[in-house]
Amino acid sequence: MLEAKKICKHFEGLKAVNDVSFTIEKGEILGLIGPNGAGKTTIFNMIAAVFPLTSGEIYFNGKLISNLKKPSDVCKAGIGRTFQVVKPFGGMTVLENVMVGAFNVTNSVSEATEKAMKAMDQVGLLRRKDMLAKNLTVSDRKRLEVARALATEPQLLLLDEVMAGLNPTEVEEIIPLIRKIRDDGITIFMIEHIMASMMALSDRILVLHHGEKLAEGTPAEVTSNEKVIEAYLGGKH
Amino acid sequence: MTNLTNTISKKNKHFSMNVFILVLAIIGAVLPLIWDNPYTMQILILIFLYAAAAGAWNIIGGYAGQVSLGHVAFFGLGAYTTALLYNFFGISPWIGMILGGILAAVVAGLISYPCFRLRGPFFTLATLAFAEVLRLLSIWARPLTGGQVGVTILFNPGFKNFQFFGKTPYYYIALILMFLVLIVSIWIERSKFGYYLTALKEDHDASEALGINTAKYKLYAIAISGFLTGLCGAFYTQLLLFIEPLSVFTSHLSNQFAMIAVVGGAGTAVGPILGSVIITPLNELLRGALGGDFQGLNFVIFGAILILVVTFMPNGLVGFFKDMKAKINHRSESK
């Protein structure tokens, strides 16, 4: 579904992402892990056309998307994303926030309302629908990020640390939610630091270290990979 | 159940707004019949005109949050287009008004689009600079514009020439202009376009990620805003039958449009009307009381008002009333 070919992103000498290639298969959950500063969010930003690539190409459903100029073009192509640092429209209600997402696929206010209600229901935000987004708790803000992106009706959803900052109960709640999204037919590429939930959710995991791909495989393969243990897990403990 | 109550409360919200507009329209329509005093008529005409211009500013400055401090450029373009087309070619000011509006919209789009692709205060600076350039141009292009002396519209009253003896026709045209802007604003508020403008004001990156082509929607907003401001300028020409760079290209007017919207409530449909009801008479009063020296003091007084409003009513009068209403509702609920 998505194919990244030797993608590089350099920030004035800093090789944030260097020569990384990977593919995402339709219907899978692909995990992306790596220590802080490994370049994970940068990969999301490259897919989402936040900035141009230094080199390399990204294809989505066989079409080149790394030449798209605006993030909105990528969204329209069928890729939704959430932000690691959440970006709610603070002065709008939760419902209005999600409606903005739904307007990606409809021009009608009543239809957008309906779609938004569905997306809020999916992430368990319905009871907060008339609350101003700036008054939400951290965990509800994360849910709002997911609901808004879902409402755009993407084929591929990029989730950037939606579990960070949640307590263990909330993490327990969000895991089935993500699995449900995948079961509804949306392919997922997700960044997460919590290994346990990554193991539970991912079909495959991609490990990034200093901007380079260190390993790739099933959760079992990755966690038994010596390079990974040494560089990533080992380095942390 | 929640779905049902939601749609009902939505309907109610629209219902009270619609009633408010209807009442306002009826009062506006019958007022001249019972209170036909030339001085008050003049003030009311100005209130409507400034409400319309502030409402036009509000579309880009309020809803979309892109602060323009050069809207007088579009006002002046509308004014001069109408005046010159009539004086040179005998084109009816009604047509001149539309052409002036279109020219203002096109120019607004052309100067703004490059800025919309950049971050930061480029848009505000560009509008400010552009208005100044137009003012200087209108002084410099003397054979066309009469330079500093200005343009006097050839007097030949009649409906076709948009010139009337009494104040009443101007009153009704200004009223319609204000309602036009109000209705456009309400349409924006209730449509996808309005949601998108508010979203891109709140967060540019999130908006783009949700599929909003932010530059495109800002362009639409500035073009609509420029068009409506151009109409206001054209009306001004016909009201005074005399324009000069000092009156239709002065930065003072740009500030006034913005200020009226902010005082009334930026990003709301009725805010600019409320703002104009307060600020416009005050402005005329000061002009009368302080005479020729008023410019400087005027700035001090309006600067002070602006600071007070921004400090104590950050969402303008509309926001203030909403808060009051919410508090009263809250109190009656907790009883």
Ligand SMILES: Nc1ncnc2c1ncn2[C@@H]1O[C@H](COP(=O)(O)OP(=O)(O)OP(=O)(O)O)[C@@H](O)[C@H]1O
């Ligand atoms: N826009 C940018 N300009 C300059 N440097 C950047 C930019 N974005 C990221 N970087 C740098 O690139 C490197 C990778 O950052 P990135 O945000 O991708 O890391 P990450 O893997 O998501 O880390 P974390 O787990 O902390 O979120 C960091 O050193 C960061 O400082």
Ligand SMILES: [Mg+2]
């Ligand atoms: Mg990150």
